[in-house]
Amino acid sequence: MASGVGAAARGKGPLYRLYTARLRRELTPENMPHHIAMMIDGNRRWARQLGYETAAHGHRAGAAKMREFLEWCDDLGVTVVSLYLLSTDNVRKRDAAELNDLLQIIAELAEEVSRVRNWRVKHVGRADLLPPELTRVLRAAEERTAGNEGLHVNLAVGYGGRSEIVDAVRSIIAAHDRDGGSLEELAASLTPEQIGEHLYTGGQADPDLVIRTSGEQRLSDFLLWQSAHSEFYFMEALGPDLREVDFLRALRNYASRERRFGG
Template sequence: MNLRDLVYGLYARRVEGRLDHDQVPKHIGVILDGNRRWAKASGGTPEQGHKAGADKIQELLGWCAETDVEVVTLWMLSTDNLNRPEEQLVPLLGIIENAVRALAADGRWRVHHVGTMDLLPARTQTVLKEAEEATRTNAGILVNVAVGYGGRQEIADAVRSLLLDHAERGTSFEELAETVSIDLIQEHLYTRGQPDPDLVIRTSGEQRLSGFMLWQSAHSEYYFCEVHWPAFRKVDFLRALRDYAARHRRYGS
């Protein structure tokens, strides 16, 4: 171990030791940004960047388990990403499929897909469905894998689901107009039944949400980190938690 690693380890333990676990967010959303930029800076290929980013996920979940986080949402592929050229998209989907299989095989996490399943290739759909089924009874962290996800698409899907549900019940448009509410729409979101994210972390220095959990993040705190996702360290994670704990959440009041 060199001096830099020693100092880093001491600093990380110091930050962790001062962390108040009562102030830890229960649900963290993470925008996994910067894989390709990390690869370019390292002299690697985009595929190597995505693979390094996928490998980082298990580390993150381990840190979350150590700090009593209960739900983690990982934005792995947006609906916009599905428009990438086939030579870029096919390898990326393969890496995501392997990452989801690894999450299911780990045995600690409960995997749940959030996104529009119909937009994804059949093989990817199968991997996601099998991971959900295999981990359904696991007691660990609930891991939402956002694949083929877009915030506006989610709201559109929720409204469509609500309309179809009430059409099957024979509800008239007049009756529906009188009963529709925030709570009713929320029951049709991909994350129905889950707490909204307390903290949203975005790596790679970009300071925007890009449509991530538009509905659920209305009262979330945001933490923007300069480091690219594959280089995200435990101390970066702990700093995000420390920053969150120092804020006074107002919930619009």
Template sequence: MNLRDNLRRLLVRVYTRRVEGHLDHDQVPKHIGVIVDGNRRWAKAAGSTTAQGHRAGADKIEEFLGWCSETDVEVVTLWLLSTDNVNRPPEELAPLLEIIENVVTSLAADGRWRVHHVGNLDLLPGQLQTQLKEAEEATAHVAGGILVNVAIGYGGRQEIADAVRSMMLDAHDKGTSLEELAENVDIDLIGKHLYTSDQPDPDLVIRTSGEQRLSGFMLWQTAHSEYYFCEVFWPAFRKVDFLRAMRDYAARHRRFGG
């Protein structure tokens, strides 16, 4: 490592401490959603394989959660696998699923997080379904830690369709007629059947890699969220990038649609 690289690292550390020192913890988002993006492009730029890119992205997750803990974030939703990605070629999907399985196992074993799956389990292999259920059960009683939603086999439109289906089945089980259900349907009722029912909606959504779209991420819950689009690929996402997102959020005046 040459002198220029050492100087750059030193300046980044100094700048990071400065941004962190000026962060207003009263203006911290309670729920952060993250569209984890850029693993493959990071790997290509680094001359690595796609699988190595996904592993580098997986290694970033616990580091990111540590930053969230330091700033008193309460809920984090990580979009790790979309419903579209489930249809990737087997030679690409298999190593990605293995990496995701390792992420889930590691989060559950850490002891600091409560793990909750959001997505359609039926789209996932049986082994991953079992791991997700076991991770939820093993971490259900973790006190004081961040609630980590792992969005795997997740799509925003799929979630709304599943919520409506769940609502109708629930009404049927209770003997509610279709007419009665139609009269009682409102935003709150549908919200109770979302994957994230009883959770606060995301205050802030971060997307890495420079893409400036949500791609169907939490369509229902992000109606009043703030968005932060970061140019860096997810494996290269640094603490200073996280703090910039937090600072940007704190500087905004949320109007909740008003």
């Protein structure tokens, strides 16, 4: 029995499969989130704890977990997933060697995600902050999947929530100026809905559930505007160690909540 429990804890064995199946049965379309935002955090810590010389091993393991996570979401009927892959702060402050490895891993992930199932890929973030080759890969992934009708995957690369809001307001001002409107008219007519339409995710529903791994409990500039009424779930597992059962527990927890939308 002890060995069976150990296997279950690692995400293997009959006990784990039985428990996972039970959790799935508890979920119904009525209590499932439609849009999940995910911060798979802790890749560097994972690599350090396992004695790897560079963080690239952790980032690669985290990317593989993201691909697996997308499949879990798709199988359960989630319609939109937003993955936080690289922040604007990462671009500006991360060690050059680690950043180069991370950019290559993100390019490989975008390429792979754009070629499986019927998923539709969208880059959300500042393309001008990224190397031309990565920008090309992200644009190609969008174009390749533009007609797909399956899971919508937002890849947040070179992304910052504050910058996104600033860009949205700038876009609104520019459009208003082209139409010949005055600043007074703009100030009188500006609405939250209008700002939402000009965000990188314009036209999409806001995330119902935001998940972060690694035990950290902060947003880190991710979807600041869109998550105003989202539910949050923080888990201790490091990104590469995330198991399907951990995800199903998060969904069960979400299903038990009474959403108040600011009330």
